[in-house]
Amino acid sequence: MPPADYFIGLMSGTSLDSIDAVLVSFEQGSLTLHDSQSTPLPASLRQQILALNTSGTDEIEQLAELDPELGRLFADACLALLHRHQLKPAQIRAIGSHGQTLRHRPTKGYSLQVGDPNVIAEQTGITTVADFRRRDLAAGGQGAPLVPAFHHQCFHSPNHNRVLINIGGMANITLLPADPEKPVIGYDTGPGNVLIDTWIQQQRDLPYDKDGAWAASGKVIDSLLNRWLSDPFFSAPYPKSTGRELFNERWLQRHIQPQMQAEDxxxxxxxxxxxxxAIAIQQHDLISPEVYLCGGGSHNNSLKQRLEQHLGFGTQSTAVLGLHPDWVEACAFAWLAYRTINHQSGNLAAVTGARGERILGGIYLA
Ligand SMILES: Nc1ncnc2c1ncn2[C@@H]1O[C@H](COP(=O)(O)OP(=O)(O)OP(=O)(O)O)[C@@H](O)[C@H]1O
Ligand SMILES: [Mg+2]
Known part of the structure; x- marks a missing residue:
């Protein structure tokens, strides 16, 4: 049997679209992606998660039930990858599981992910690393974003300044100066797809605005845009991170007036x-950066065009750098598990605001 060199990364993001699983291996910390798969989240589960995103009744009971249920789904996603490659659990060194975020409130000192890693380890027979954010929070950080360290590992170039933009439910940026003396900067810029999805789900009963076609049929309402942009989150200094606690349906409904057209x-x-x-990136004087997009929002042409127009230059997909944009986040959590298993830190203190770099997550042995 070959040595246990494989890792599995599991990501279930704020968009609540699917559970993403990747099978990867590492050589000197550098990642090879072998396979990936996306399992849609069942609609009933999606509703349960959404309900738990905001305060309600009987939360403890609902959370306690959801935790092992999601753990079972995460385990199934891993087992499917194993099956496809005829791999045995012993050939996988560890699973890195982000979990499903229910609440992320760094200003109150917490971030809560569920999908019980005990269940994942038990059902797969594979050591599972999970709960990556809370050590960073305990060290005074935001617990987010965690992907910039991975972006730095995978995408830093000594020849070009680079910017990575991950457009998931929320959007986050990582600035990678070519000069190794300059710090990596990374933070959440605000909503990614979450409000775009919410509006089309509510108005047209579609899961998302495919390629941004509906948005392309409307006109921007400047007064509405300016009111939304006046939210203090956008002008707050980094470190900062956000979630559905702020950017949700209630936030979206603010400032909407009855005469406004849905497509506008x-x-x-x-x-x-x-x-x-674009505003966030332009605050930093990174000269002529190469800009790479990842996350589901990178497929939204309307969004991409608007972004390029504001930046004043073109963008490319991370596929150009060898990693398909749909799998960057799941790969990041495989990498974070690799770091933890090897007793290496996973956060960038300059990004999260933590007191220092820390080995992240809890290890649930097989
Ligand atoms: N072809 C497409 N056109 C427009 N939008 C798309 C397309 N494909 C995916 N998306 C958007 O991407 C979203 C999913 O993105 P992704 O999986 O990266 O986010 P996520 O699960 O919230 O992850 P995270 O927030 O952790 O980065 C979908 O909900 C949808 O809005
Ligand atoms: Mg997703």
Whole structure:
């Protein structure tokens, strides 16, 4: 049997679209992606998770039930990858599981992910690393974003300044100066797809705005955009991170007036994501950076065009750098597990605001 060199990364993001699983291996810390798969989240589970994103009744019971249920789904996603490659659990060194975020409130000192790692370890027979964010929070950090360290490992170039933009439910940026003396900067810029998805789900009963086609049919409402952009989150200094606690349906409904057309609101939401990302990047004087997109929002053409227009230059997909944009996040959590198993830190203190670099997560042995 070959040595246990494989890792599995599991990501279930704020968009609540699917459970992403990747099978990867590392050589000197550098990653090879062998396979990936996406399992849609069942609609009933999606509703349960959404309900737990905000305060309600009987939360403890609901959370306690959801935790092992999601753990079982995460385990199934791993077992499917194993099966496809005829791999035995002993050939996988560890699973890195992000878990499903229910609440992320760093200002109150917590971030809560569920998907019980005990269940994952038990059902797969594979050591599982999970709960990556809370050590960083305990060290005074935001617990987020964690992907910039991985972006730095995978995508740093000594020849070019680079910017990575991950457009998931929320959007986050990583600035990678070519000069190794300059710090990596990374933070959440605000909503990514979350409000765009919410509006089209509510108005047209579609899961997302495919390729941004609906947004492209509308016109930006400047007054609405400016009111939304006046939210203090956008002008707050970094470190900062956010989630559905702020950018949710209630936030979206603020400032909407009855005479506004639904497609114009969609165009304005798309502009909001593009503009807030561009404004954030332009605050840092990174000269002629190469800009790479990842996350599901990288497929939204309308969003991409608006972003390029505000940045004043083109963007490319991380596929150009050898990693498909849909799998960067799941790969990041495989990498974080690799770091933890090897007793190496996973956070960048300059990004999260933690007191120092820390070995992240809890290890649930097989
Ligand atoms: N072809 C497409 N056109 C427009 N939007 C798309 C397309 N494909 C995916 N998306 C968007 O991407 C979203 C999923 O993105 P992704 O999986 O990166 O986010 P996530 O699960 O929230 O992850 P995270 O927030 O942790 O980065 C979908 O909900 C949808 O809005
Ligand atoms: Mg997703």
């Amino acid at each position: 609101i969609q165009a304005t939401l798309t502009e909001l994501t593009a503009r807030s990302i």
